[in-house]
């Protein structure tokens with residue numbers, strides 16, 4: 001069928017309309033088991049592109065699958081307006097930002113009329129909200145749109161205010177000073193949603209050790225390993241960098257200019273006194289505050305001004321970078337001469353770790369990775385992290401570390417830090433690990449110590465314990481990502497939960513603050529129940545107070561009183577409560593992998609804090625991202641394709657399948673137009689089949705033929721396998737079963753049937769019925785259309801149900817027959833190829849009955865794991881029925897090889913097989929064998945047939961499942 005006979009877009013609009021008319025996706029409580037699927041709601045500051053589509057498509061396929069399995073599935077959608085990005089965007093529009101205008105015009109194809117309205121933030125949100133919604137409909141997402149909302153709706157704000165008061169009552173919201181990612185321009189904390197490329201500002205805590213030079217100059221060095229202070233042999237200063245002397249909290253510090261700014265954001269009082277050239281410091285010395293040893297200051301052009309303080313302490317015995325730098329410097333006569341210094345420093349080993357490292361650990365670590373100079377960044381990085389974790393877990397402090405001697409490194413690390421901090425020899429500094437992080441306004445972010453900020457106290461021990469319990473009761477798909485959640489739950493600390501600007505809900509007790517976007521999006525799945533009543537105007541937000549939410553979401557309080565207070569009819573209050581109790585908990589939460597360290601973990605924390613165990617979420621599903629033709633999608637590569645344009649061009653089903661077939665869940669999916677083309681031709685074949693089977697379903701099914709029985713059996717197996725794949729959301733595997741394995745089976749069936757000149761339309765109709773039902777979650781438009789064209793006019797496929805594998809249709813004899821025939825066909829073709837005979841007659845000999853007994857005995861032994869030839873022979877001889885094997889050791893040997901090289905599935909089948917006759921199976925396929933091999937005459941004999949035609953005495957070499965062949 002040629003592509004232009006199918007108008008994909010009009011099929012799409014036909015079924016979108018039909019689904020809407022039949023209210024197929026509107027879920028209300030009923031007698032069925034419910035299944036509540038949610039996916040992280042979109043942030044409407046751009047249209048959806050191919051990259052966004054994967055998570056939603058996966059969630060939709062999941063929802064559709066569960067619906068077909070008979071569940072009452074609720075799959076709702078909201079829109080997340082909260083935060084600063086939309087605000088920032090409207091400012092950039094007002095300022096005529098060229099890059100943004102370019103994106104709007106060239107990628108999103110927006111007209112200037114529309115763009116000009118974007119100076120108003122809500123206009124941006126509502127425009128893209130509508131775009132995204134249209135795209136979701138066109139993709140065929142089975143969403144209950146009655147429950148749609150935005151996060152700036154008045155009722156939603158009341159819900160979020162309730163959430164926050166509830167958390168505060170539980171003591172989980174605190175006010176204080178904590179480090180946060182910060183945009184200096186917006187004067188606002190930033191998190192993933194606020195940054196370009198959606199990166200979460202991630203920072204490390206450094207100990208800044210105050211070395212001293214002369215009487216009063218502090219030379220501060222930031223380190224992640226305070227326990228190594230004892231091993232410092234020298235300091236590194238970059239001779240080409242501008243440093244300053246500055247008064248820092250009353251002390252005189254030498255730091256880079258860049259460090260001054262960082263210290264200010266950390267609330268230090270800093271006043272620059274004078275500037276100092278790095279090279280002026282070379283050759284001077286600095287005193288270690290822990291042991292009063294003076295160490296020299298050496299030149300190091302690798303020291304970056306904006307890293308830490310711009311001064312580095314050197315621990316060559318335990319830091320591969322320092323070791324290598326020292327070696328390089330020793331060899332660098334020119335530099336030594338330039339500064340008039342010589343290198344006297346030698347590594348001081350202060351940590352011993354069992355077994356692994358001896359001598360100078362850093363030197364060994366370098367040797368292991370094969371680095372040879374300071375510029376081997378990658379290798380040195382590996383050496384550093386190897387050595388760091390080895391010493392952290394296995395290392396012990398040595399005798400030369402005073403009172404720390406014998407202490408494990410993991411303990412000493414904190415003890416040393418405490419000592420130097422308390423003695424005033426050190427300070428704390430934070431540094432972005434993944435810098436530069438840019439705010440969406442374009443400004444580079446910093447770490448700020450924020451005072452009087454409101455924090456969600458994710459560091460609270462009891463809360464962490466609850467969150468761990470919640471996660472451990474939950475199903476995580478895929479399983480391998482579970483420990484990532486445990487890890488995040490452990491390391492999360494206080495998190496700033498409010499901003500001074502942006503869209504969203506005001507902090508109820510401090511109206512200067514607006515609740516930020518990763519804090520007002522953690523339990524909103526519960527709000528979908530309420531949204532339906534708000535949208536239908538059954539409930540007005542006007543008089544709603546916390547008692548309403550307490551009652552409907554927590555079951556706390558008295559319905560009559562709530563009804564009176566909120567001016568909502570009592571029956572409605574009860575109904576909302578009932579509906580919530582029906583749909584909650586969330587059965588499956590879908591999201592991209594990038595949201596594991598924030599949103600998904602906050603979702604766990606907040607559910608654990610607010611709801612009882614019976615309403616904790618049941619499952620989290622995490623998927624990887626999407627590549628475009630093997631490349632990351634980015635504006636600069638120009639490979640961002642808006643979803644709606646792609647649907648118009650390629651058809652929604654093609655895109656859905658291409659997204660879900662190219663990778664298993666956690667891997668990056670590679671979206672490619674080749675895949676799209678391949679899929680389209682597969683779907684066209686299905687349309688062709690439908691034409692063939694149209695309205696012939698009711699024809700009496702005669703399933704007597706071997707190939708019919710075989711195809712029916714294969715169908716049952718594929719149903720079972722596909723269901724198992726879908727139960728774990730292994731969509732790649734599932735689609736392969738449905739589109740590729742089934743297609744292979746069909747092709748074989750058609751070859752067999754064509755050779756016999758009889759095609760069983762009823763069988764084909766049954767096949768297609770099963771195939772399109774299983775296809776429906778992935779390609780719902782094609783499935784509905786084909787289903788209808790097959791003559792099913794009473795019921796949509798969405799309502800028709802997922803096929804069930806029928807044990808009684810499994811047919812081992814038919815499976816073995818077709819397996820035998822197809823391998824025999826390949827063998828014959830090979831013989832023809834090798835011998836170059838053009839046969840006019842082919843005689844096929846099946847093995848004698850006693851050999852079958854021998855085969856079964858060997859097979860049973862091998863399946864029990866016994867593969868010793870001598871023992872097998874002994875066993876055969878002991879039984880009179882198989883004793884004849886004694887005279888044919890070679891045959892036994894060959895049978896063993898046959899069995900060992902047969903697929904496991906075939907081995908298991910053959911053990912259970914009863915009533916299988918090779919002669920009958922091959923005779924059944926004689927027409928096919930002849931048709932495919934030179935129209936030769938096919939004759940089949942048993943080895944035991946005395947009248948057989950066997951001029952070359954080939955029959956005696958026949959083995960079970962391995963017939964012998966003679967050609968002439």
Ligand SMILES: [Zn+2]
Pocket residue numbers: 183184185186439440441442443
């Ligand atoms: Zn900013």
